[in-house]
Amino acid sequence: MVESDKRKAAEAGLSHSDLGTEQIHDDIESLDAPNATLVHNTKSNSMNGESAETPVSQEWAVAESKSSRKKRRKIEREPNGDPSISFSGSRPERVDLKALQDLVLYILADGTAPTWLAVRNAKQIKKVVVLMVPALDETMLRDAELWNGRTEESMTSTINQPGKPISSPDPTPEDCSSASNDAPTNHSRSQVALNLPSTHLSPDQNLTDRLLHHIIEVRAPGDSRTGRVHSPLQGMLIAPFPEAAKQKLKNSKDDKASHGIRTPIADFIHSVDELREAEYPIHPAAFTDSSDAQLENERREKTGQSHCSGWVDTHVSVFKPRILSSSHLQAHDFLTQGLKPYALDCEMVLTCDGKHSLARISLLDWTGRTVLDRYVKPALAIQDYFTQFSGITEKILEDVTTTLGDIQKELLSILREDTILLGHSLESDLNALKMTHPFVVDTSIIYPHPRGLPLRSSLKFLANRYLKREIQKGGMSGHDSVEDARAVLDLVKLKCEKGPTWGTLEANGESIFRRIGGTLKMDANGEVVLKTTAMVEYGTPERGLGRDATYKIGCSNDDEIVQGVLRAALGDSHERTFTKDGSKNTAEVDSTSHDGGAKTQGLDQAIPPGGADFIWARLRDLESARGWNTLPSDIFPTPTSSSTPDAALPNDQAEHLRDIMRQTVRRIYRIFANLPDRTLLILYSGTGDMRSLLRLQNLQAQFKREFKIKKWDDISVKWTDVEEQKMKTECERARRGVGVLALR
Structure with a gap:
């Protein structure tokens, strides 16, 4: 490079002291803090007093020496350090559902590290529980009355796990430090969201703070140009093949070896x-x-x-x-x-x-x-x-x-x-x-x-x-x-x-259950074993997307879903069997039958102590109460009572919906409170309200059917560019869901 192309430190707003070893040493020492940002993409305020919002093209950063980089990486990979999560830089406006799947695969399998979330000591996260709650939205998550109303009942159902006294489920110092890293103010997110005092928080409130700290918008898979929203179940449970595996399957000549038995x-x-x-x-x-x-x-x-x-x-x-x-x-x-x-x-x-x-x-x-x-x-x-x-x-x-x-x-x-x-x-x-x-x-x-x-x-x-x-x-x-x-x-x-x-x-691609189930881990006895997975779902999870899970737990209501998740997370033992309200019970889990058929919560599958490494489950009561579980053929071109907004419901229906919301919040909290340490809970709603989009899709389908067999003047519905653009808008709105990341 010629001399004229170089810039001096002074021209960049840096003094000799800015480039000194003391500053580098301080930067390295700051990495010991749990809320340290691992990748800096904004200029320090100490640099000539400029704002952190300086465009990337104008940024200047201190070069990191090789020894400093080694020390930083050693800290990041601390073998016995507590795991923590924090957003990389600012909170993302939204993430795709695939990003949550990638996060699961990064922690439990062979996925790559996310760029939007900093996960410290990722391999110290022992389990991931993914809970799908259709019809959940951010307003509900930030509703103070809903969360305040669940405290007394939920605390009584918390299980006294070894090493986790029920009287003090306070977050660790690392968790507290991490929790303040991304908050918009000095208060924690739950204090901001729920308008709670910042002092004398109860142990229960501290746990709620950790649960609600990372709330993000999650975008469902789909194609807004054609007005289609793809399955949020497949979006989470079906993972693309890794490139190496995809190439191996493509080149393989032995079909039986490539495609199973x-x-x-x-x-x-x-x-x-x-x-x-x-x-x-x-x-x-x-x-x-x-x-x-x-x-x-x-x-x-x-x-x-x-x-x-x-x-x-x-x-x-x-x-x-x-x-x-x-x-x-x-x-x-x-x-x-x-x-x-x-x-x-x-x-x-x-x-x-x-x-x-x-x-x-x-x-x-x-x-x-x-x-x-x-x-x-x-x-x-x-x-x-x-x-x-x-x-x-x-x-x-x-x-x-x-x-x-x-x-x-x-x-x-x-x-x-x-x-x-x-x-x-x-x-x-x-x-x-x-x-x-x-x-x-x-x-x-x-x-x-x-x-x-x-x-x-x-x-x-x-x-x-x-x-x-x-x-x-x-x-x-x-x-x-x-x-x-x-x-x-x-x-x-x-x-x-x-x-x-x-x-x-x-x-x-392949089932996420199979992908994780093919990954090795070391058990408590020091033996190398395969990781295990579980699906807790209504009906018969062994069919469809759950067939590759190690454990399939069939349920008939949301309380059984909670019970099944905790059983899958902790394993089978007389000390860890749960009643419908989530409290401890030494009795065997009750089985339910349907039309004389013997349906149990997968009790024929013994889950060893320690439970499964990955668990997927879904709560359905909220979806039903809000009328979001309607089928495409059940949505007519003209609005019906089934698509009435929550705010316009009659008083009795509104109170019933409010009660279901409280129950859903209690169930979410109960699961989080009883999970083992170093477990990541991921909540996601899947989609937003699909009813307006489904109505437009049915209108379009009816128009296409009549267009084939009727004269133009006899077509009962019209489909113009106005409806086409409205469908695209409604599709984009329907793809906006909500997600929560919480580390236990």
């Missing part, structure tokens, strides 16, 4: 959440909670999917299929376990009421034998035969006398408690059949689209990609439902042979 078909049966997200009509037996079943029943009545509208439910009363006992499985296929899978495909026509009606049904058994292949005469006049897609013509249906009712009766005699329905976008077929069945495997879900839901790959694409088979080549003669059903059957068989990850590499 043979998997029984029962493991692919979809959970209620997966069916709900795919807009399936849900069978009553699929629910393990009566209130959820009642909500679904009300939804079906409003949307014309009830018995009064000609719908039927298969004769099933259990939420799990009847699998043969192990002593009888030897004579049966390992993949079916004695169950009877049937591949179903239907062809539809458009009738004069503007709906798609059944015109042909094909049903194949597991061996590929055609069990049923029948044309059906719709009750109403046919407006469009869709011949290019269905292969149905007026001549084909001319002499047909079979009705929808005849098909329903025949299917009811076939579909039982040991039957699984296979199909592609099967909700369309079930809508045409006006039928529900609780045990479903959908190839559009188990072979997800590369960009995730709500997008789905076509059956033609999947058959060509994974079966190397060309289907639907009929041209104007349309599809063959038998051919399509056979493709579905072969895709499901291939999935069972290859394992759950087959066909998902380019889609959603």
Whole structure:
């Protein structure tokens, strides 16, 4: 560099003393403080008196010597130091949900360090508990009355854990120091948020202070340009493959080694959440909670999917299929376990009421034998035969006398408690059949689209990609439902042979449970073991996203969720069993049943003392009370009472909602108060209020349907650029959730 390109220290506003060893030494010593910022990106106020908001392009920083850097890194990696978290620099305006997932993987697996959060002694954080609370918002978190009202009850339920006396759950000096690092004033965040006095804080209030210190806005995955919000469950529980693993799988020639082992078909049966997200009509037996079943029943009545509208439910009363006992499985296929899978495909026509009606049904058994292949005469006049897609013509249906009712009766005699329905976008077929069945495997879900839901790959694409088979080549003669059903059957068989990850590499990545579960740790005995994970969820967590968790704890209400989280965090022992209110009880955990089925809190899975390293759970009462758990098909183009804002609720409903909010706060606090030391609790809401967005999406869908079959002047709804821009705005608003980071 030429001399003219250099700047002297004086020109930068630095004196010789600024560059002296004393200043460097002081900088290093300051790193001993827990609230030290590890990466400085603002100019010191001592530098010529300039403000810390100096643009980056004008910043000057003191160069750090090699010995100073070594000392700093040694402090950062202090092997026995207490962990702490603080925002790197200023509090971020928002973070994406993926950033929370990355934080979990950084602490427990092989992820990279976050740039927005400084985590000191990250490897000293022993557990991470992720709690999803849909309908939680920042206003609720900062509501003084809600948090003050939970103190007495929650303190009585705190467990006297070894090394953590109930009488003094005060934060450590490091925690107190860290807590003041990012606060907007000298008061702690909870004092600011809850307007509490700054002196004589009770031990309970200190714990609340630690819980509420790091509140951030969390942005759900999605695409605001198209008005789509993606699943916040998948956003947290499905992690992208590391580049090395992705390349290894891509180059591998051994499919079995790359994609797991043979998997029984029962493991692919979809959970209620997966069916709900795919807009399936849900069978009553699929629910393990009566209130959820009642909500679904009300939804079906409003949307014309009830018995009064000609719908039927298969004769099933259990939420799990009847699998043969192990002593009888030897004579049966390992993949079916004695169950009877049937591949179903239907062809539809458009009738004069503007709906798609059944015109042909094909049903194949597991061996590929055609069990049923029948044309059906719709009750109403046919407006469009869709011949290019269905292969149905007026001549084909001319002499047909079979009705929808005849098909329903025949299917009811076939579909039982040991039957699984296979199909592609099967909700369309079930809508045409006006039928529900609780045990479903959908190839559009188990072979997800590369960009995730709500997008789905076509059956033609999947058959060509994974079966190397060309289907639907009929041209104007349309599809063959038998051919399509056979493709579905072969895709499901291939999935069972290859394992759950087959066909998902380019889609959603791998389960976070599998990723963490493949990471090594040293246990209390000094032995190297694999880390363990747990999913605590309503219904049957062993289905869907929870199948890869080490421990699956099924629950039927929020109190059981709290109980399950604490059990997963602490392990099974007579001293650490909890009652519904979270207090200690030496009795065994009560099990609950549904329709005679034996559903327990995963008690057949013994959790060793010390519990799991990663736990994911979800509370649902708040979501239900605020009406945020509505399905897309339950939101009509015009506003209804279900979308009434909280402030506009009648007094009795407002008080009920307020009571649910108090209960939710108590449950959150109870979990945090009883977690072991050095546990990171991550709360996130998933999304904001989706109802306005869903209403616009349904308006757009209705417009598209009518646009295809009606004249412009006869379309009942309009979709212009005004609605298009409004949908983008509502999508961005719906993606704004809230999150909390709290280190126990």
